[in-house]
Amino acid sequence: MFKIKTEKFSGPLDLLLQLIDQQQLDITEISIAQVTDSYISHLEQLQDKDPEELSDFLVMAARLLVMKSKAILPIFEEEEIFDDLEAQLKIYKEFLDASRKIAEMIKLEKFLYSRIKPAIDLSVEFSPSDNITAENLKQSFMYLLKKLDPLVKIPQKLFDKTISLQQKILHLQAFISHAEKSSLKELLKDAKSKSDIIVSFLAMLELVKQKQLIVRQSKLFDDIIFEKNK
Amino acid sequence: MLRSQIESLLFASIKPLASRSIFNVLKKSQPELKFETVEQELKNLFVEYSESSRGIVLIESEGQYQFTTSADNSDLIKQFLKDDRSGELTQPSLETLTIIAYRGPVSKPVIEQIRGVNCSLILRNLLIRGLVQADGEEPELFFSVTPEFLKYLGIVSVKELPDYEKLHVVENLEQFLDNRQAEEVQELKK
Incomplete structure (x- = not known):
């Protein structure tokens, strides 16, 4: 069994690529089916992942299992089960390789500089305008809290959605x-x-x-x- | 004449200027002016600066232009401005940024299809850092990189990225995305 540290991959496709790479296989349907078991065994390490991300890993596990059963059970071949995981993996790899090149470019720190706003010399004083009343401040604060609602509530929903x-x-x-x-x-x-x-x-x-x-x-x-x- | 006016506007501005806003400024004194003429002059100016070896370059991203110092003098200016930024991004951010740089403007579903994983948090972080921008209305948002991204990488346009033409239009990808879309439509019909 090949061990890969959880923090070292950025998503299900990255994990899959690393598993294929470690066994020195090319990206083909057959090699993808071959690493299904090690992929699933890695799921156990993912307990502390963000729930939304975890479900992406699980969906990938399901896709792998379908592919593998297709390889084992010829009966499926009649059916139109078409999963272009191979294509997806190849495309992902192209961008992964490109991202490494971009990382190299950023590391050079060849930053370009545009003009910056001159710092304005401000003396600090408290001069509230007339419409700043206790009531107005309360209204603004309530409005702000309300705007935060969707941000706070969505994660709970996502969390409910995912079952470990x-x-x-x-x-x-x-x-x-x-x-x-x-x-x-x-x-x-x-x-x-x-x-x-x-x-x-x-x-x-x-x-x-x-x-x-x-x-x-x-x-x-x-x-x-x-x-x-x- | 027009080119020198545009050059002065870009020089006087602190923020990147969109070709449309340059046009709007110039139109006030020149009602006959066409937007296409301004765009063409901007392109000419861009080429002019690309071909020169001055200490100032013109960068362009999604029709936004800005004058910056050249990459050759980065170290000097970094020291002069006491800039202590470092050139580092996390792997997921890098992947997401790469897809947006090569494919932009690109929608969130497409980014997630390529990465195979949810990208909400990463996109939010990149937006906050000003490395990407989102145009359009939810849920039809399209992401592209900003002039800030170009300045971070030291290039004047995304076209300078390695293998840009190849990755900008990947034949397999177009086909792959089409298939996925067809599948989704079919599922909706069920």
Whole structure:
């Protein structure tokens, strides 16, 4: 397993590129599918990421899993599953390389200087105009606070949107300890969003990988039945 | 005559001047003047300064012009003005800035499609630092780099960036973005 420090990559594409690079592979669909496992194992290091960013990492994990299952299960080839991750990765790499060149340019510190406003010599004194009254100040302050509202409220919404993988795994473990046997449909009954479904599915796969769960599906697109591995 | 007037205006101004505002100033005394004429004279002036080896250069970004000192004398002026800025940016900021510099004016969804990750915070930071500007109305905002960015890099136009022509129009990228857009439209229809 290749280890990469969390702070060293700037997004899911950067992580993916680094994993491919470390195994000295070219950017192809096959090499992308090959690094899926190490990509997913890196998700655990991401707990302290900003929730919005974390969900981008999870969406990428889901795309990788679809690609990988497409490679393994020929049945999918008939379907029109088209994910241009390879193209996206190549484009991203072009800009990443360009950004390194720009970083070199900035490091040279060849700043250009334009004219600056001459400093005005001001003596400090307090001379409020007539319309500055206690009531006006209060009004202005309330107005300002109100303008800040959307800034403060949005992060909370984003936070609610994202569910950590670890949390979902715990939830799933608790879920099967009660039920012994259940199905994916049952598990997704209360799912609130797309990322919720993706994370639940990832959590299920993770538990299968850890051999805590056994899953069964009688035919294609049937509900997936899972039970505790004893 | 017109060229020297424009040169004087640019010299007297402390801020970068947009070709449109130069035109508006000149129109007051010359009602017959055409905007295209002003634009053409600005371009001529830009070429004139690019070809000279003076201590002053003309920079241009998104139709905004400004006189600055030349990159050859950076160290001297840095010392003279006691400027203690350093040339460093974080990796995510650099990536975002690079995309905006080569692709600008570019929308937030496109930037995020290329980087594969949400860019709200980084864009806000770059706006605060004055390295990028946003034009248009939410949610149709388009980002481009500012004259401040050019001055930070020591170039007179984004066209001086390495491989500018190649990355400004990347064929794969146009196709890739078109595909993504088609996909999104399809999803909306469902």
